[in-house]
Amino acid sequence: MIQTRPFEFMTRYTPQREWILGRGVLLWLAFFFIELGAGMLFVAALFNSLWGMFIGWLICLVLGGGLHLLYLGQPLRFYRAFLRPQTSWISRGMIFISLFAVLGILHMALVYWATSPLGLLIIIEIIAFLVTIYGGFAMSYVNGIPLWNTALLPVLYVVAGFWGGAELALGVALATGTLSQTGPGIEEIIRVLLAAFILIVAAYLVSVRYSSKAGEVSVREIVVGRWWALFWIVVVLLGVAFPLGVVSSAVVSGLETIPAVLLGLSIFFELLGDLSLRYLILRNGFYSPLTPISTVPSA
């Protein structure tokens, strides 16, 4: 329970806390790993990388699903979350993740014996896409928080999930010595996703900034306020500019010419930037106050 002075709560622009502070940290990590794992399986499946698919499947279900369960106040009641798919995005997400778990392992088993049909590949790709997007939709449904209540958020989460998944798939290719076969293809996907990510983040922040006063407060806190260092140094510099430099080098001189250490760092920084951006989005989800905003400083 997060304590508050009850007479001051919601008298100013108030950030949400339950999904980021205290045990809320688990939910932040859960969303990250679920989307990262699904994104990784999505990309790895395109290249028939069994290791990539398996690691993505594990990240999504064990880390993502496990953290989700740990976050719940009554984890033994999780099965009830299947009951309301008609209106609840959490219910829909549970169904997508369950299908992802079953069909993912089936697809991998069939790939292992080299007999997986194209139809199953298409289905698993669609389900991985849905797993990646449901968290964004769950958040964008919250109309009290302008930073979340935008159609760009699900798109941003999908692109971030796929980009992170592609980077991890590249890492698997590097580790398994198959970089020369699958690396160039994955790198081409990364190029597109990186460009899309930059455009969407910029459009997202600008659109939220001008959506409402609470949106303006959120964006200001991220870009020039309390969290500016995390945003500019970790998200922009390390998470975007560094991978952009590596991708640019790969375009100019080929992926094979880039040292493995640099590739590894690029993957690590991309994941760090993605995780940090998600933290910022959760941490700076402000509600509008219920009273005229107090001009007296909080005690």
Add this chain to the structure above:
Amino acid sequence: MRWGMVIDLKKCIGCWNCVLTCKAEHFLPPGIFWCRVLISETGKYPLVTKHILPVRCNHCQEPKCVDVCPTGATQQREDGIVWVDPDKCMGCRYCMMACPYQSRVFYSDEQEYFPGQGLTPFEEVGKQLYPHTPGTVEKCNFCMERIDAGLAKGLKPGVDREATPACVINCLTKAMYFGDLDDPYSEVSELIKERKGKPLHAEYGTEPSIYYLE
């Protein structure tokens, strides 16, 4: 029938009696508030204005919390009351995010009012009469137990004390009114009509059942 409340902000003096009454009525644990009185001040000395706003769940006609609840724990009754079934809630707190008024509270673990000194007799009685389930979300339920018991006795909520929410009947200045919003001749409907009652943040489209008179 749709139960609703009207709060006259000209009468409210910010005494917190509704908060304390609610705490006592539902044996609320430490740190848990189903209703609150918000205080804010605007302006600069000597031109300062103090704003007092009693808030609780708005029992919206279009409740976002009901839509987002994945387990069906948050439900809306036919009379408009939105309540949480503690036996179904899994504590995902999605409803807390979805509520633009932040009227919900998460009860994480059992706590004592005097930590390390055991439960007071009041808390012990509360555990039997009105148990709270740790790991679930709670909120105001318009004292639906009182309403249901009163209706069963043929009483009229908002008119008869026994069938009316505890905060309303204990308001020192009679700033709160309770009644049927669907009845155009009820006291609450008349007040809303005559004094142009407004809900909080109507722009969210949730159609709250609590109106404020200024």
